[in-house]
Amino acid sequence: MADSEAPVNNLYHSLDEAKVGRNHWLTVFTSGMGFFTDAYDLFIIGTVTVLLTPIFHLNTNQISLLNSISLLASVAGALTFGRLMDKLGRKRMYGVEVAILVVGAILSAFAWNFTSLLIFRIIVGYGVGGDYATSAVITSEYSNRQSRGKLIGTVFSMQALGLIAGPAIASIFLSSGVPSDLSWRIMLALGAIPAASVIYLRRKIRETPRYTLGIKGDLAATAKTVAWVTGEQAFVSTEKQATAGASMRPRPIARLTQKPFLLRLIGTAGGWFLLDIAFYGNSVSSPLILKLLQPKGSLLSHTLLSLLIFAVAALPGYWLAVFLMDRIGRRRIQWQGFAVMAAAFALIWLIPGGATSVAIFLPLFAISYFFTEFGPNVTTFVYPAEVFPTSIRGTADGISAGMGKFGGFLGALLVPHLLQSVGISGVMGIMAAVSIVGVLLTIVALPEPRGRSLEDASGELPVLFEPDSASTTSPTATAS
16 A cells, blocks of 8 residues: 555544544534424424415415425525535535525515415525535534444434424414414424524534545645544644645546446435425325314314324334444335335225224324334435445435425425325325335345445545556546
């Protein structure tokens, strides 16, 4: 091994083998608070549109648009921020996306009609999409080898708390007697608070060591960040940093059209797209689904029922996925989750009374939620931050997240119409078919990154630099 390669490999080894410490968890908290907000903002709109229907005189098309427009806007946010992360760096983008989200949430609270609220929800969605792309990549590039799935999964699992906070806060307002024309504004405005609390932390976070080393070739800056992450003194001497920095240059940038990255992109983006059709289609429209199931129930009773399903089924599923991510692997959790989702949805569709009997529907619907979370809802977030090289990781993650949110947009947009035309039973049959495709795509297209270094799991060469005298035609990456 050339002397210039040793500092590079040593720094990667320090990151991979470091114990999970205070600054790992600081990064997770800084990222996770954004996901709490993302979930709250995306799911509270389902209750808000029910309250706004008589106030803004909304029709079914307008309800569908308000429920789904943030998801469509998040596609643009994910694609934009994902690409900019690779071009300009992770640090320069971090915090900008939650600032956009905060502005959108505050403006939404002051909307005066359907059109203004639609525009402000687009701003919210753009920020949410950017958050999906940036948070996973940054957490991944700070993580160690053995706990990377747990750390990235914990960031995403803050969504569970936001998922519960939405109906919990809505229930408080619905039962408190606060007028509807005021309560919906407060519900939307509250979404700005948790995101605003971490803007400063995000703007102050260091550039990730994988980016400073793999893209910038800055050994000195990387050594300082590694020391900050691991809590141990950087071991690359100033002399060795200067020598290595002068004698090495980055390899050519990888391309998403290369094997095996294109197949992986189909797997990460396609799996996320399929998952979010079912997840957002059912979650955003849960007030409408429960209204069809219990026509005589009140909005408060339906909101409390949603809260119960989320708390009893969804919340444990998120955290079980986090706990087992680095033990049984992402691939198994994902295909297994899709498979049980398909079975639960199919039973609601096929069993007589499955879509009309509360006693049959609710347990099966809860099972589907549990395995959505202990399944592809968590793993589709983790996967694209692990299986692509540093030079294209942001772009690939942005595309994957964008496709997921596009699937969520389609689900949230179409489910209200499908409920009217084919009912709960028909909707569940469609979701079963979507989930079966998810099983097949996971098995065919995705590798297992558990326990492997980020460079190995992503198919990136272990040494990202070569001497200046070396040929510039060396390969960018190899399949793992």
